[in-house]
Amino acid sequence: MPDKIEYENVSKIKDCYGCGVCVISCPKKIVEIKFNTKGFLEPTIIDQTKCIECGLCLNNCAYNHDQRAAQNAPLCAYAAWSNNERIRFKSSSGGICFELCKFYINQGFKICGVKYEPEDNIVSHVICSTIEELNQIFGSKYVQSNTIKGFEQFNNKDKFVVIGTPCQIDSVRRYIKKRKIEENFVLIDFFCHGVPSMKLWNKFSASQRNKIGNFNSVTWRNKVDGWHKSYRLDIIADSGEYHHTGLKFDDFFNLYFSNAALSPACFDKC
Numbered sequence: 001m002p003d004k005i006e007y008e009n010v011s012k013i014k015d016c017y018g019c020g021v022c023v024i025s026c027p028k029k030i031v032e033i034k035f036n037t038k039g040f041l042e043p044t045i046i047d048q049t050k051c052i053e054c055g056l057c058l059n060n061c062a063y064n065h066d067q068r069a070a071q072n073a074p075l076c077a078y079a080a081w082s083n084n085e086r087i088r089f090k091s092s093s094g095g096i097c098f099e100l101c102k103f104y105i106n107q108g109f110k111i112c113g114v115k116y117e118p119e120d121n122i123v124s125h126v127i128c129s130t131i132e133e134l135n136q137i138f139g140s141k142y143v144q145s146n147t148i149k150g151f152e153q154f155n156n157k158d159k160f161v162v163i164g165t166p167c168q169i170d171s172v173r174r175y176i177k178k179r180k181i182e183e184n185f186v187l188i189d190f191f192c193h194g195v196p197s198m199k200l201w202n203k204f205s206a207s208q209r210n211k212i213g214n215f216n217s218v219t220w221r222n223k224v225d226g227w228h229k230s231y232r233l234d235i236i237a238d239s240g241e242y243h244h245t246g247l248k249f250d251d252f253f254n255l256y257f258s259n260a261a262l263s264p265a266c267f268d269k270c
Contacts, residue, residue, distance in 0.1 A: 008053040010043045013063060015264040018042055018195075019164075020147035021171035022057035024154065025178075031057055033148060039197030040263045041144055060178060062170035063269055069173040072182065092140040092221040097188060101161055102131050104186060109159040112150040113137030118216035121205055122198070125150030125164070137163070142220045142256060144195035144263070161186045165195070167270060194266035196256050204252040212237040231257075 006012060010022045010031060018041030023031045030050050036042040045051065058064050082088050082095030091098055101111045111128040115136045125147040128134050147168060154160060154175075162172055162185060169189040176182050209215065217236040222244065225232065231253055234244040245253070255261050 007045070007048055007051050008055055008058065009045060009048075009051050010057045010061065011045045011048065013058075013061065014042065015040070015268070016042060016061070016063035017165075017167035017171070017265050017269070018144060018263070019062060019168040019171040020151055021060050021062075021168075021175050023148055024151050025056040025060045025175060027054060027056065028052060033146065035198050038264075039199035039202075040195070040265075041146060041198075056178070060171055060174040062167045062174065063265060065170075065174075068166075068170050069177065071173070089223055090138055097163060097190075098134060098138065100186075100188065101128070101134055101163075104159075104161045105129070105131055105134075107159075109161050109186065110153075111137070111161045111163070112153075113163040114141050114145045116141055116218050118218075121202065122146060124148075127153050139219055140190075140221055142193075142196065142253075143201050144198060156181055156184075159184045159186075161188060163188045163190075165189060165192045167192075167265070192270075193257070194259065194262035194270070196252075196261045197263070200252065200255060200261045207251075208235055208243065212239070212241050212243050214238045 018033060020033045020041070022043050023033055028050050030046045031043050032046055033041050033043050080094065080096045082091070082099045084095065087095040087098050101113070105111060111134065112125055113128060114123050115126045116123050123141040123143045123145045125145055126136065127150055128137060147164070156179065162169065164172070166189045169187045173187060176185050212235065215235045215237045219234045222232055222234040224234070224244070232244050233250060233252060234242070236242055
């Protein structure tokens with residue numbers, strides 16, 4: 001029996017960050033990303049026979065490198081927040097990301113950020129072109145995002161601000177360096193606790209639907225009880241009923257912060 005062929009592509013990688021940059025890197029369009037049996041996004045090859053082993057999927061993959069991609073600018077630290085009280089209240093922290101995005105939209109940039117999509121019960125990267133559209137990407141989402149809808153719109157002529165986890169941003173940095181379009185991109189990441197299994201979110205959200213019915217609005221860090229009690233998950237049901245949970249009685253947050261359901265990549269490589 002012949003030995004199994006090992007292709008020089010992401011098929012050799014398992015339990016990765018699931019950033020999706022390999023999908024947009026492939027010139028043959030044979031990589032797709034799906035949830036694996038553990039509930040985490042992972043790339044698969046649609047047709048190995050079409051692979052030309054160019055190596056781009058592996059070269060742009062943050063998981064495939066032990067060191068982060070080099071940056072052009074020196075590292076500096078700043079503290080900042082929005083002067084708009086409504087923006088600060090609605091944001092997960094100080095609203096600085098919204099203010100940066102608003103500034104860059106006025107400079108002609110498009111914003112690639114994360115939106116909750118209730119029809120599929122997932123979070124996805126999407127493109128915002130106006131300040132009004134920024135409302136859909138307000139706040140943190142404590143679920144792994146599918147980046148493809150947003151990332152596949154990157155091109156060589158438009159300018160983009162990309163917001164994502166450090167692993168997603170590291171892969172994007174490699175991608176834009178390879179294509180020599182760094183000057184068209186502003187990359188924003190954040191301190192990340194890790195991403196939980198989608199199985200946890202699906203089970204938790206199903207339990208909430210059993211209690212309050214269908215819903216299309218979720219916020220993961222609501223400040224209704226104050227800045228220092230914002231680890232609560234707020235849901236507005238289609239009926240208009242308002243429901244919230246907190247750390248003391250929220251299975252989702254308790255499992256998340258106890259690291260009981262995080263991606264293996266968060267422990268092994270991050």
